Amino acid sequence: MTNKPSNPGHVFLTGPMGAGKSTIGIPLSERLERTFYDMDQMIVEKTGRSIPEIFADDGECNFRALEGQMLADLCAGKEPAVIATGGGVVLSVPNCKRITSSGTAIWLDAPPEVAAERISGDANRPLLLGVDTLQKARELDYTRRPLYASIAAHTVRTDQLAPTDAVEDILEFLGCP
Ligand code: S3P
Numbered sequence: 001m002t003n004k005p006s007n008p009g010h011v012f013l014t015g016p017m018g019a020g021k022s023t024i025g026i027p028l029s030e031r032l033e034r035t036f037y038d039m040d041q042m043i044v045e046k047t048g049r050s051i052p053e054i055f056a057d058d059g060e061c062n063f064r065a066l067e068g069q070m071l072a073d074l075c076a077g078k079e080p081a082v083i084a085t086g087g088g089v090v091l092s093v094p095n096c097k098r099i100t101s102s103g104t105a106i107w108l109d110a111p112p113e114v115a116a117e118r119i120s121g122d123a124n125r126p127l128l129l130g131v132d133t134l135q136k137a138r139e140l141d142y143t144r145r146p147l148y149a150s151i152a153a154h155t156v157r158t159d160q161l162a163p164t165d166a167v168e169d170i171l172e173f174l175g176c177p
Helices: 020-032 039-047 049-057 060-075 093-102 112-119 133-151 162-176
Strands: 011-015 035-036 083-084 102-107 152-157
Touching: 011 093, 011 133, 020 035, 020 083, 020 093, 020 162, 039 060, 039 083, 049 060, 060 093, 060 162, 093 102, 093 133, 102 133, 102 162, 112 133, 133 152, 152 162
Parallel strands: 011 083, 011 102, 035 083, 102 152
Antiparallel strands: none
């Protein structure tokens, strides 16, 4: 789906773990001459704890609250930025509304089989601890795919495009090639 934005505002990269949000977000922000924010990284910097530590000590619910607050803070930023969201940001309706009202969501879509291969063995992703990565990626894909689709202004298949080509595709969509 593609709805060209007249004023893109913040550019939000959404999609599952392993979709390439940071890999694509950094060069995209450089081309757009915008600041790049990685929400997970910012939560780590703000709390002084890793994402697995936050999940283990406070539980997923509290992580989601931190994530929602971080999103709200970033959305309030006046300078348009490129923001890599966490894969679960779309689980909250208020988060989805914030994203669509303050910018443009680009869905970096990758089939669970591809995403699982990229993130397999990553100890920094608490949702994968002690579970079968492929099965978990499939489950998350099943529940979240409609949510990513519901807010996406544009979709990029990162299993079909190399990161440099994905960046060009997004720039073209935004009207800034
Ligand atoms: C999560 C994705 C992670 C991180 C946390 C939960 C999810 O971010 O926010 O581990 O629910 O899919 P990335 O998508 O950047 O890996």
